[in-house]
Each structure stands twice: as structure tokens, then as C-alpha cells.
Amino acid sequence: MANMLANIFGSSPVIPLEKHIDIAYRCAKQLRGFFAASIGGDWDTAITVRNEIERLEHEADDLKKEIRLHLPKSLFMPVPREDLLELLVVQDKIANRTKDVSGIVLGRKMQIPAAIAEQFLDFVDRNVDAAKQARKSVRELDELFTSGFRGAEVDLVSALIEELDQIETDTDDKQALLRAALFDIEASLNPVDAVFMYQVIELTGEIADMAERVGRRLELLLSH
Amino acid sequence: MEAEIVYIALAALFGIFMAWGIGANDVANAMATSVGSRALTIKQAILVAAVFEFLGAVLAGGEVTSTIRKGIVDAELLTGSPELLVYGMLASLLAAATWLLVASRMGWPVSTTHSIVGAIVGFAAVGIGVDAVQWGKVGTIVMSWVVSPVTAGFIAFLIYLSVQRLILQQDDPLTRAKRYVPVYIFLAAFTITLVTILKGLTHVGLNLGLRDSYILAVGIALGIALVGAVAIRRIQPDRKAEKSQHFYTVERVFGVLMIVTACGMAFAHGSNDVANAIGPLAAVIGIAQTGTIAATSALPTWVLVLGGGGIVIGLATYGRHVIATVGEKITQLTPSRGFAAELAAATTIVIASGTGIPISTTHTLVGAVLGVGMARGIEAIDLRVVGRILVSWVVTIPAGAFLSIVFFFIFKNVLP
Numbered sequence: 001m002a003n004m005l006a007n008i009f010g011s012s013p014v015i016p017l018e019k020h021i022d023i024a025y026r027c028a029k030q031l032r033g034f035f036a037a038s039i040g041g042d043w044d045t046a047i048t049v050r051n052e053i054e055r056l057e058h059e060a061d062d063l064k065k066e067i068r069l070h071l072p073k074s075l076f077m078p079v080p081r082e083d084l085l086e087l088l089v090v091q092d093k094i095a096n097r098t099k100d101v102s103g104i105v106l107g108r109k110m111q112i113p114a115a116i117a118e119q120f121l122d123f124v125d126r127n128v129d130a131a132k133q134a135r136k137s138v139r140e141l142d143e144l145f146t147s148g149f150r151g152a153e154v155d156l157v158s159a160l161i162e163e164l165d166q167i168e169t170d171t172d173d174k175q176a177l178l179r180a181a182l183f184d185i186e187a188s189l190n191p192v193d194a195v196f197m198y199q200v201i202e203l204t205g206e207i208a209d210m211a212e213r214v215g216r217r218l219e220l221l222l223s224h
Numbered sequence: 225m226e227a228e229i230v231y232i233a234l235a236a237l238f239g240i241f242m243a244w245g246i247g248a249n250d251v252a253n254a255m256a257t258s259v260g261s262r263a264l265t266i267k268q269a270i271l272v273a274a275v276f277e278f279l280g281a282v283l284a285g286g287e288v289t290s291t292i293r294k295g296i297v298d299a300e301l302l303t304g305s306p307e308l309l310v311y312g313m314l315a316s317l318l319a320a321a322t323w324l325l326v327a328s329r330m331g332w333p334v335s336t337t338h339s340i341v342g343a344i345v346g347f348a349a350v351g352i353g354v355d356a357v358q359w360g361k362v363g364t365i366v367m368s369w370v371v372s373p374v375t376a377g378f379i380a381f382l383i384y385l386s387v388q389r390l391i392l393q394q395d396d397p398l399t400r401a402k403r404y405v406p407v408y409i410f411l412a413a414f415t416i417t418l419v420t421i422l423k424g425l426t427h428v429g430l431n432l433g434l435r436d437s438y439i440l441a442v443g444i445a446l447g448i449a450l451v452g453a454v455a456i457r458r459i460q461p462d463r464k465a466e467k468s469q470h471f472y473t474v475e476r477v478f479g480v481l482m483i484v485t486a487c488g489m490a491f492a493h494g495s496n497d498v499a500n501a502i503g504p505l506a507a508v509i510g511i512a513q514t515g516t517i518a519a520t521s522a523l524p525t526w527v528l529v530l531g532g533g534g535i536v537i538g539l540a541t542y543g544r545h546v547i548a549t550v551g552e553k554i555t556q557l558t559p560s561r562g563f564a565a566e567l568a569a570a571t572t573i574v575i576a577s578g579t580g581i582p583i584s585t586t587h588t589l590v591g592a593v594l595g596v597g598m599a600r601g602i603e604a605i606d607l608r609v610v611g612r613i614l615v616s617w618v619v620t621i622p623a624g625a626f627l628s629i630v631f632f633f634i635f636k637n638v639l640p
Contacts (some may be wrong), residue, residue, distance in 0.1 A: 004252070004253070005590060006554055007607055012556055012604045013603070074608045075604045147393050
């Protein structure tokens with residue numbers, strides 16, 4: 001039966017968006033176990049973790065398509081539909097980068113040089129932290145909608161985003177130091193390995209970059 | 225004598241069927257808001273609806289009933305042949321009921337009010353003559369179909385804006401909600417009680433002075449607000465379901481308010497929509513009993529009771545399923561938003577009822593929800609519904625009119 005009252009409501013993207021960032025974060029989080037295993041030479045575990053990463057990345061992708069499908073142009077929302085779609089895209093990239101970097105490492109059975117292994121794991125940790133903080137920020141989305149994007153809740157989310165920015169800056173610093181450390185030992189590495197090592201660092205660092213962009217997108221929503 | 229009994233029996237039969245249909249479909253819209261926001265369980269909603277629909281119909285349904293009964297057709301023209309009006313009212317009831325049945329089978333959104341008004345205008349204009357329609361009054365009614373959703377939307381917009389400013393955007397929404405929600409409860413109870421006393425109660429023989437009316441309304445509203453305040457005081461934050469802003473618990477506080485507005489909504493709905501079923505019935509009874517049209521006999525209370533009872537039966541037999549279905553789809557309307565929509569719609573509808581104007585309760589509620597949306601209160605509104613309302617207008621009125629014209633000529637030739 002067509003009920004007019006029920007038909008006013010489009011499906012809300014808010015909870016699905018929160019669910020999506022949760023999947024993206026859980027995907028990124030796998031990198032800790034993945035690199036720990038690969039550094040330890042335990043490729044069986046690395047493959048298992050990589051499968052999990054792929055599964056989560058697919059899940060995020062499917063949810064992304066689903067959310068897009070349910071956001072027709074006829075919807076009237078408190079914030080522009082385009083901004084929400086952009087937020088979704090950058091959220092999704094957290095999972096994409098995770099998949100890319102783990103794919104390269106596994107495909108080439110790359111060995112992170114022992115001299116920088118600890119520093120590298122620390123760098124990965126900090127990137128995962130950034131993804132976690134992005135999740136924490138996006139999880140406030142429903143509360144933001146409740147408060148109509150004004151008042152105390154906005155200040156709360158601004159603070160969360162500020163913290164996210166600090167974490168991202170931190171990863172940038174760590175990335176610079178890591179590259180310097182790699183430079184010091186690169187002569188001792190197979191040149192192709194060295195090139196790919198730089199690329200792995202670059203891609204890993206992009207996880208925090210994407211997390212930061214999630215913060216930027218969220219901030220845009222706050223200014224409406 | 226024989227014929228009169230047939231008329232009354234037929235009219236009562238169609239009237240009850242119509243009331244059943246209203247209870248089965250329309251009431252759901254009034255109550256689903258409260259169920260969707262989990263302020264009430266389905267069982268509680270049905271209980272509230274049953275009691276307050278009935279009260280609304282009996283206490284405040286008189287004015288609109290009188291409009292349907294003798295406000296649309298100019299009875300002066302029919303003094304010589306009162307049976308034409310009987311056929312016409314029977315035809316209108318049957319036409320509106322049939323059309324509603326067909327439309328809900330096909331999944332088309334229709335309005336009961338629009339069907340019955342279209343039907344009466346149809347038989348009068350074609351069956352009797354264009355002059356038989358009181359076009360001025362019909363014009364007012366049609367205008368009110370535009371004005372009522374817009375008014376409700378505007379009121380809802382203002383109410384929700386105040387909720388955001390006073391409560392949701394503050395540092396301590398929970399403390400604020402506990403402070404302000406009893407005030408909203410008072411306002412809701414006061415508005416609906418006052419309009420009912422001032423505009424409706426005369427039909428049941430109660431006629432208070434202006435001053436007494438205000439005192440009574442304030443008294444009742446204070447009592448309800450007090451009970452609400454006690455209930456709110458007992459709400460404690462649920463740590464597990466909570467984030468820093470306590471919105472989860474804030475919504476539970478608004479849930480108390482929503483019980484009050486749900487009662488108001490059911491009351492308002494009963495007061496306006498019962499007429500769709502019993503207005504024509506009342507007309508038939510009036511003519512059948514006295515044999516004339518001009519008789520200014522008062523509306524018998526048992527007719528209102530019959531209409532209210534029919535609505536309750538429709539609600540209990542079929543309406544509960546509709547409430548559940550609609551309730552599931554409108555979960556975005558949390559208590560803080562749902563109450564604003566309900567209060568705005570109920571106020572608008574009760575005022576219309578008091579003035580004797582039949583409006584669509586569903587359209588009014590849709591307008592109110594859009595108003596909350598304009599105040600950035602709703603996550604996603606599908607604007608296509610506005611187009612659908614216009615379509616249902618364009619389709620429902622001619623369809624009701626056409627069917628009633630057909631039935632009118634059938635009755636005219638078949639009935640004694």
C-alpha cells in the first residue's frame with residue numbers, strides 16, 4: 001500500500017555512512033597484523049590477513065554502492081547530498097589504500113629491512129590511529145544531524161577533527177624520518193626492492209592522508 | 225415509513241463501512257509517528273487511538289459533520305423533493321467508500337476527505353444542478369486543503385526550531401530537555417483542550433464562557449504537564465546506549481511528550497474525519513425522520529458514537545497492521561521531531577474541526593513533517609511525495625464525483 005506519510009522519508013544515509021567508516025577502519029587495522037607477520041616471515045598468516053583485508057574492502061565497496069543507490073537527487077537533506085557522497089568516497093579510499101599496499105607487499109613477498117622494521121611498524125600504527133580517529137569523528141554524524149549542525153555538538157566534532165589533524169601531522173613526521181632511515185641503508189638493498197619500499201611507505205602514509213580528508217569533508221558539513 | 229427505514233439502514237451500513245475504512249487506513253498515519261519513534265508500543269497506540277479518536281469524534285466532530293451534512297449542498301433548492309438529497313448522500317458515501325477500497329487495493333494514496341467532498345459536489349452539480357452546490361463554501365474548503373498543510377508546516381518549523389535552540393544545540397541537552405519538555409507538554413495540552421472547548425463542545429450541549437474556558441484549559445493542561453514532569457524526572461541516562469551529548473536519553477524525555485501529542489493527534493483526527501463517514505448519514509436521518517430538509521434538528525449524539533465506534537473497529541481489525549508497517553518506515557521521526565510534527569498537525573486540524581472545515585489529516589501531517597525537515601530536522605526527505613499529493617488531488621476528486629453521479633442515478637431509479 002502506498003502510504004503518503006511513509007513515502008516522505010528517503011532512506012537516511014547517516015547510519016550506513018557510520019557503518020562504512022567502521023568497515024574501512026577495521027580493514028586498515030589489519031595492516032598491523034599483516035606487517036608483523038610479513039616482517040616475521042610468516043607468509044601463511046600474512047595471506048590469511050590479506051584475505052581478510054580483501055573481504056573488508058569488498059564489503060566497504062558494496063556498502064558504498066548501496067548508499068549511492070539510495071541517495072537519489074529528489075532527496076532533501078540538511079546538508080548537500082554531494083558533500084555526503086564526497087565523504088563516502090574518501091572513507092572508501094582508506095580501505096582501498098590498505099588493499100593496495102598489502103597487495104604489493106604480498107605480491108613481491110617484500111621483506112621490510114630489519115634496520116627500519118620497528119620504525120616502520122610504529123609508522124603503520126600511527127596511520128591506523130588516524131583511521132580510528134576518522135571513525136570516531138564520523139560516528140558523531142547522527143548526533144550532528146540531531147542537533148541540526150549547530151551548537152555544542154559542532155564544537156565537539158571540531159575538537160575530534162583537530163585531534164585527527166594532529167595525528168596526521170605526526171604520521172607525516174614519522175614518514176619523513178622513515179624515508180631518511182631508508183635512504184641511509186638503500187645502498188645495501190636491491191635497487192628494485194628499494195624503489196618499492198619507498199612506494200610502500202608512500203601508500204601506507206596515504207591512509208592517514210585519507211583519514212585527514214575525511215576530517216576535511218566532515219568539517220565542510222559543519223560549516224553549513 | 226417503509227422507505228425511511230431502508231434509507232436509514234442503508235446510510236448506516238455505508239457510514240459504518242466508511243468509518244471502518246477511516247479507522248483501518250487513516251488512523252494509522254496519526255498513530256504511526258508515535259509507534260515509529262517508539263514512544264508507544266503498537267498496543268498502547270491502539271488503546272490511545274481508540275479512546276481519543278472516539279472522544280474527538282463525539283466531543284468535537286459536530287461542526288465538520290454539519291458542514292458535510294448541509295454546508296455543501298444548498299438544501300433550499302430541494303424542499304420539494306427531499307428524497308433527491310437522500311439518494312445523493314447515499315451515493316456519495318458509497319462512491320467514497322468504493323473509491324477508497326479500489327485505491328488502496330491499487331496502492332494509490334488517496335484522501336478520505338477529498339473523496340467525500342468530491343462525491344457530494346459531484347452528485348449535487350450533475351444530479352440536481354450546478355446551482356445546488358454552495359460554491360462559496362466549497363471554495364473555502366478547497367482553499368483550506370492548501371492552507372492547512374502549509375500552516376501545519378510553518379508551525380512545525382517554528383516548534384522544531386525552538387527545540388533545537390533551547391535543547392539540542394546546548395551543552396547539556398538532557399538537563400535542558402528535562403526543564404523544557406514539561407512546558408511543551410503544557411502548551412500541547414492547553415492548545416488542543418482550549419480549541420476543543422471553544423469550538424467543539426457546544427455540540428454536546430456544553431457551553432462555557434470565554435473566561436471559564438480558559439481556566440478549564442489551563443487547569444487540564446497543568447494537570448497533564450505535572451504528570452508528565454513526574455514521568456520525566458524518573459528517566460535516567462542509559463550509559464550503554466549513550467554518547468557524550470546524551471541524545472539517546474533526551475529522546476526518551478521527548479517520548480513522554482509524544483504520548484501527549486499522540487493523544488492530541490488521535491483526538492484531532494477523530495474530530496475531523498468522523499464527519500466523512502457520518503455527515504451524509506446524519507443528513508439522511510434528518511430527512512427520513514422529519515420528511516423535510518429545512519428542519520434544523522440537532523445532530524443526534526448516537527450518530528457520532530456510531531462513527532467513533534466504526535473507526536475504533538477499523539483500527540482494531542486492520543489498522544494495527546498499517547500502523548506497524550508505516551511505523552517501521554518512519555523511524556527518522558524521533559520523538560523530538562515527531563512531537564513537533566504531531567503538535568503542529570493536531571493544532572491545525574483541531575482548529576479546522578472547530579471551524580467546521582473538512583481537511584485531509586494526512587496531508588496536514590505531511591506538511592508538518594516537511595516543516596520539521598525545513599528546520600534541518602530530518603535526515604532525508606523524498607520530495608517526490610509532494611508531487612504525489614498533487615496527483616492524488618487531481619485524481620481523487622473527479623473519481624469520487626464520477627462514482628457518486630453513477631450511484632445517484634442508480635439509486636434514483638431503483639430506490640422507492
